Amino acid sequence: MAEIKDPENTIVITLKDGPVVIELLADVAPKHVARMKELARAGAYDNVAFHRVIEGFMAQTGDVANANMEKNYNPGRAGTGGSDMPDLPAEFSKLPHDRGTIGAARSQNPNSANSQFFINFGDNHFLNGQYTVYGRVIEGMEHVDKIARGEPPVSPDRMISVKVAADA
Secondary structure, eight states, rough: OOOSSSSGEEEEEEEETTTEEEEOTTTHHHHHHHHHHHHHHHTTTTTEEOEEEEETEEEEOOTTTTTTSOOOOOOOTTTSSSOSSSBBOOOOOOOOOOEEEEEEESSSSTTBBOEEEEEEESGGGGGTTTSEEEEEEEOOOOHHSSSOOBBBOOSEEEEEEEEEEGGO
């Protein structure tokens, strides 16, 4: 496994093909990092589907309201919800949306990010300054690359578990 410098600000997402280790950028986007850790610690991300996965672009997940348990998965609603916590203000930075970075998904309103996030498959610099970057994959990107594609995928892959490394 990758060297984890700061276990409190590292997330491990277990996918069907293996673990994905994400370094969170608390100094860049502290509110987004705190939210991800809070939801991970509550188990809210466990078994949540990747509901929007576009080849060469990104894999989006984190709709804890609509994509959580199998019985609640509704392809028509997945991607429209968040958590029961308030939306987050944008924390834009100069960090580019490079391959493996984690971005906060949101609606047209820049201050509407909540629980959803995406992992960039490639360098998506057209997103720079418009979506909050708050983490980067430091190991396991090859597992992210295998996530089923689709909007939504016919048989979506899921985050089996999402844990803060400090709690492991």
